[in-house]
Amino acid sequence: MTDHSKQNIQQPYNHANEQPTTVRPVMQPDNPYASTRGSITSKQLPAFDEAMINKYNRSGPRYTSYPTALEFSPMPEDLETKILQNREARAPLSLYFHIPFCRHLCYYCACNKIITKKNSDSGDYLQYLIKEIKHKRRLLAVPDGSDKPLVKQLHLGGGTPTFLSDKEMVQLWEFLQTQFEFLPEDEGDYSIEIDPRELSGETLKVLRSLGFNRVSLGVQDLDETVQIAVNRVHSAELIENVLTEARELGFHSINIDLIYGLPHQTPATLDTTVRRIIEMSPDRLSVFNYAHLPERFKAQRQIKDEDLPDPAAKLTMLGNTINTLTEAGYQYIGIDHFAKPDDELAVAQREGKLHRNFQGYTIMGDCDLLGFGVSSISQIANANTRYILQNDTDLQAYQASIEAAQSNPAVMPAVKVIKTSIKDRLREYVIMNLLCHDYIDFKDVNQKFGIDAITYFIEEVQQLGEMQKDRLVNMDAAGIRVLPKGRLLGRNVAMVFDEYLETKHKDRFSKVI
Template sequence: MTEHSEQNHSNSADHIEQPYNRAGEQPTTTRPVMQPDNPYASMRGSITSKQLPAFDEAIIHKYNRSGPRYTSYPTALEFAPIAESLETKILQNRETRAPLSLYFHIPFCRHLCYYCACNKIITKKNSDSGDYLQYLIAEIKHKRRLLSAPEGSSKPLVKQLHLGGGTPTFLRDEEMVQLWEFLQTQFEFLPENEGDYSIEIDPRELSEDTLKVLRGLGFNRISLGVQDLDETVQIAVNRVHSAELIENVLNEARELGFHSINIDLIYGLPYQTPDTFNQTVQRIIEMSPDRLSVFNYAHLPERFKAQRQIKDEDLPNPAAKLTMLGNTINMLSDAGYQYIGIDHFAKPDDELAVAQREGKLHRNFQGYTIMGDCDLLGFGVSSISQIANTSTRYILQNDTDLQAYQANIDMAKINPTVTPAVKVIKTSIKDRLREYVIMNLLCHDYVDFKDVNQKFGIDAITYFIDEIAQLGAMQDDKLIDMDAAGIRVLPRGRLLGRNVAMVFDEYLEKKHKNRFSKVI
């Protein structure tokens, strides 16, 4: 399961005095610089920080409403059809000094998981991966021709790469080698001990050599979809595997030298109980992954066909789900994991945890990331890119239908005005300001008004006076603390950080009030 705050190398923000809400005003920055006296650093103090999330069932009930996960702002619901040749102009005009994060979407799976909320293609045909790989390579060639390299280099620099899906390991080992070797001809990659190169894997679908091949290529981080270790639950969601299989994969990955291992779990699945899920969490703690993502299952069978295999009466009730969440938080905290935010936990020495304590954590369509200075370049069906230039930032998406995506790639080979992206969001000056506030709340549980004033040329208290008034109830409930310096999310409010962020979302109440699943 996967889910980019930006940095600019200009210091012009210090000299901008006009507020952002004036017509025609240009952004002070497209990638806000983290100053040496970073106000978001060390907010948690030591590893045994007071910022451990506090679980309060009554408060969660009070504030638990639907909201986005904010992998971007504006969110993907603001996409509009893209104008002809716009993607070409965006790629040609991007800031060449900004490094790249590459994302590849592999839509295929060999098995249908009934909890799935993605547009996956279930197939066992090996030829599908080879055909799809050729389209990926064609898209890479198309986009690479439009990209300029930074001064002194012949190729754009890549600091991060991620393969998601679907099941990326649906690609055969030799196809993975082919893709990786082709990418080396198009881009300059940081050495694997400096870059972040990750892939999602289905432990049931690994060949004997897959992990060795991946590590040999330079992948240094893997994520395993586990969801639950209870056999009854696994059968109910059609994803059966043993705990021993998961443990063997983790052990092999460690022996091969992967830097970081993530495990995905889901609470709220059919036949789960607090006791059975406790057993799963305890077993996973014993396996000692570097990171965990613990997701809330949102049952939306009217939207996702696969979920129609799950009966409502087999699902745990809301009280049981809250108990599972509370137990999980306590167990992981006791085991020494740091709560990052929005379902994510990491060991204190993991890069995510370190970046959060240093005030350098970011969030984008890949979730939490340490690579906030990168442009995201997506490849494959439904993939999303986030590209900045000197005046704004664009979010682009490829077609979500496989045949339509492939038709676009075929057309682009003969008609240069045709591009893979079919949707776009052009962020406004106000969007960039609100994004900065939202992402710092979600990454660092804090917004520093002086920092916002310096970067965006506003008086934050005056500019956000209505939002500050709306936060009054949360301050009364001790979810946050507000003063002239800024807004701090307190331990009691950390699980509801999205609710705090939603106050600053201009689009949510106007257009999309009921389009999201519950926060908890």
């Protein structure tokens, strides 16, 4: 007699039409995303293939979140309060402070910045920040055995954060110590963006004495003709002096931002800039693609279309820059970012511990992100849901909400929210691992989300078939690996798993390259 009972045994994973879960197995496998990438062997370097870039180069998001910020909806009353009150107390925090002021208008700018030389603006704004910190802090539970929430990471962005005076920076930092418990500076990650033209003689010393251990300098280009065209003029000597002082003061990591595709740039002039920057030996570099969108960003209307390099020249700039940086020993992290092999980002990537959020690539993936200031964004996890919140992007409206909260504690500054589903969390996990580690391990996904990944993502796997033929990815029963020729197009691979992209917003992004 044939035994048919086995036919009724429940399958170990859900099928594609069922909801994933976040039930964890008793035993966790070894980290499937760790690699030997740090040796900078040829197989780990991005391979520049102009034909493939031209074939697949289409508009898409940078995935600092999933869903992206275009999925925001209006914030319901009382929701932000409940989110902060219900936040897991044991989860450490990453604090972000948005300083919107600049003293100069850079014509390439695509941000909502306020150009002013009024020193009083920063002092007024600081008071609003302090009020917002107090307002949110009262809602946060603290871990057992402590009287303050733990902070592992802090970042000041903008704008130009050093628009705050040295005295104001000290005031903000000392106030924060009364509200939060910070890891020692040799364990935490405390960073700030700097316009090297706006530093006082004591600013770096003050920042280091407070505990800041990482700085990022906006350079963009060292060619004088390009600098004049974008209204950001500074000498190479100034940049080198700032880097030298930062090293002498003991900053752990120094980042430099460059942009390719600016007016009057040529492959030769940018190559000169890149080689000069390599001589300065920053720990990290970000090399961004300039997206010319004057219809959306008023500042860019100062740039003439005829002064911009053509697409072929931009591709040459990108290829030359990648080759020059990798030959100099920098590890390609992904999405415009490079780091020395011993930098924390590079180490985290090799160990399979790299993460990505609104601050870009980060080593602090276990943190909730708590934003302060106009337009700032928070990311807070709660069980199977992550909430993404954004404060008002209008300065006066933001300030009005902070003032209203002084008399009515129910008023909160966030005006937009995304509530992610467990399906979003699953797709976020796939997208972020592809962007951080060039790999997604099906067994890992099955164990973390209770699905059969190949069945669940069968349509996406089929869509990647053309990329497999072109040797951008390799797929088998174990998972999906981005190959060297595909590394510069990692966003294109990730976009296949984005449920929102094809139905909405597909014309709202700049091209990948």
